[in-house]
Amino acid sequence: MADAPTKIELEVVTPAKLLLSVVADMVVVPGAEGDFGVLPGHAPMISTVRAGTVNVYEDDKIVASLFVEGGFAEVTAGRCTVLAENAQMVTDIDHASAEKRLAAARTAQSADTDHVDGLDSAEVRAAEAMAAAASSHK
Amino acid sequence: MANLKDLRIRITSVKSTQKITSAMKMVAASKLRRAQGAAEEGRPYAERMERMLGELMGSLTTLDGAPKLLAGTGSEETHLVVPITADRGLCGGFNGSIIREARRQVRDLQGQGKKVKLLCVGRKGRDGLNRNFPDLIIETLEGLIKSGVEYPVASGVAQNIVARFDAGEFDVCSIIYNRFVSAISQEVTGQQIIPFPIPEIADDAPEKDTDGASYLMEPSEEEILAELLPRNLSVQMFRALLESNASEHGARMSAMDNATRNAGDMLDDLTMTYNRTRQAVITSELIEIISGAEAL
Numbered sequence: 001m002a003d004a005p006t007k008i009e010l011e012v013v014t015p016a017k018l019l020l021s022v023v024a025d026m027v028v029v030p031g032a033e034g035d036f037g038v039l040p041g042h043a044p045m046i047s048t049v050r051a052g053t054v055n056v057y058e059d060d061k062i063v064a065s066l067f068v069e070g071g072f073a074e075v076t077a078g079r080c081t082v083l084a085e086n087a088q089m090v091t092d093i094d095h096a097s098a099e100k101r102l103a104a105a106r107t108a109q110s111a112d113t114d115h116v117d118g119l120d121s122a123e124v125r126a127a128e129a130m131a132a133a134a135s136s137h138k
Numbered sequence: 139m140a141n142l143k144d145l146r147i148r149i150t151s152v153k154s155t156q157k158i159t160s161a162m163k164m165v166a167a168s169k170l171r172r173a174q175g176a177a178e179e180g181r182p183y184a185e186r187m188e189r190m191l192g193e194l195m196g197s198l199t200t201l202d203g204a205p206k207l208l209a210g211t212g213s214e215e216t217h218l219v220v221p222i223t224a225d226r227g228l229c230g231g232f233n234g235s236i237i238r239e240a241r242r243q244v245r246d247l248q249g250q251g252k253k254v255k256l257l258c259v260g261r262k263g264r265d266g267l268n269r270n271f272p273d274l275i276i277e278t279l280e281g282l283i284k285s286g287v288e289y290p291v292a293s294g295v296a297q298n299i300v301a302r303f304d305a306g307e308f309d310v311c312s313i314i315y316n317r318f319v320s321a322i323s324q325e326v327t328g329q330q331i332i333p334f335p336i337p338e339i340a341d342d343a344p345e346k347d348t349d350g351a352s353y354l355m356e357p358s359e360e361e362i363l364a365e366l367l368p369r370n371l372s373v374q375m376f377r378a379l380l381e382s383n384a385s386e387h388g389a390r391m392s393a394m395d396n397a398t399r400n401a402g403d404m405l406d407d408l409t410m411t412y413n414r415t416r417q418a419v420i421t422s423e424l425i426e427i428i429s430g431a432e433a434l
């Protein structure tokens with residue numbers, strides 16, 4: 001095996017454009033079955049991603065965080081690619097519109113008669129994650 | 139010989155037409171630049187999606203139990219053809235060549251005894267195909283592209299198609315669109331999207347950084363595939379719409395450029411005739427006056 005890489009290349013891509021391409025020490029990705037950290041030399045993996053925040057670490061400090069929604073992450077020893085349907089820098093999220101979306105999602109959910117109590121719809125969960133991401137930088 | 143007034147009217151009308159075509163050309167050129175930019179920005183996502191799919195397929199040993207979007211329904215009875223055209227005309231052979239290709243494919247498939255359905259994206263496609271196959275068109279989607287191609291729109295089209303597929307309305311789906319080659323040339327491209335053809339991984343692909351190790355899948359291969367395939371369809375649709383949009387503006391630009399030039403040629407001719415006629419009228423008036431004076 002070649003020398004283990006000491007850094008990890010992160011790319012966050014949306015259908016519209018390549019949102020972010022940086023080199024980092026560690027990346028934390030919100031996987032469908034729980035957050036996972038990616039360090040250099042990670043075993044190759046493909047995972048689905050739930051709505052949440054991707055954190056980019058440089059020396060134990062978060063240097064960037066992005067909100068991602070719906071997509072996949074592909075991890076290899078030196079590379080981490082996140083394909084997201086919708087992604088934006090956390091600092092770019094408009095707090096008011098995130099709250100509005102959450103409220104709309106909640107209303108839609110309570111109007112849905114098939115809805116099982118205690119089980120949030122995907123839209124509510126995504127909106128919650130977005131609102132949480134928006135308030136985290138406030 | 140045409141009289142002076144008629145000529146003057148024609149000259150004015152050709153002039154105003156020329157103004158319109160040259161304005162349309164300008165607008166198309168600026169839209170083309172934007173559309174081209176959008177098409178380029180969308181490329182990384184599609185490429186990475188393809189790479190991921192390729193790797194997933196590579197680890198897939200058998201198609202048994204694979205999602206239907208990949209494995210097919212097992213029959214090839216009914217085909218859905220999706221021609222992607224523009225909503226508006228005045229763009230040279232852009233819409234015409236798509237319609238011609240769609241017609242050819244439909245005839246081909248019908249010749250093989252298959253059932254064919256059409257889902258038209260863009261109003262011009264519907265207009266063109268309605269004449270030949272009014273019964274085959276199941277739906278027309280128009281007004282999709284306003285200021286630019288947006289991903290949710292493409293995704294909506296893809297979901298529409300997947301819903302029809304799940305309902306068993308067809309077995310095979312292919313799209314026909316204009317691939318953008320350069321501002322003055324487009325290439326009619328047919329592409330099968332359901333079942334998705336397994337991408338061949340190029341031998342010289344540079345992504346051998348996994349050292350041949352196979353990927354861990356989380357949650358599971360099937361679940362990832364089940365999510366990835368519809369999304370891949372959206373991406374393919376998005377890409378086709380982007381390409382088609384860029385091609386449309388390119389085609390319109392060159393068509394309008396031609397029209398502007400033709401109008402210029404026509405103006406030259408008309409002006410020449412106008413001046414000749416004017417001179418002839420003056421000459422004949424002079425002759426009349428002189429011969430009138432002589433007769434006295």
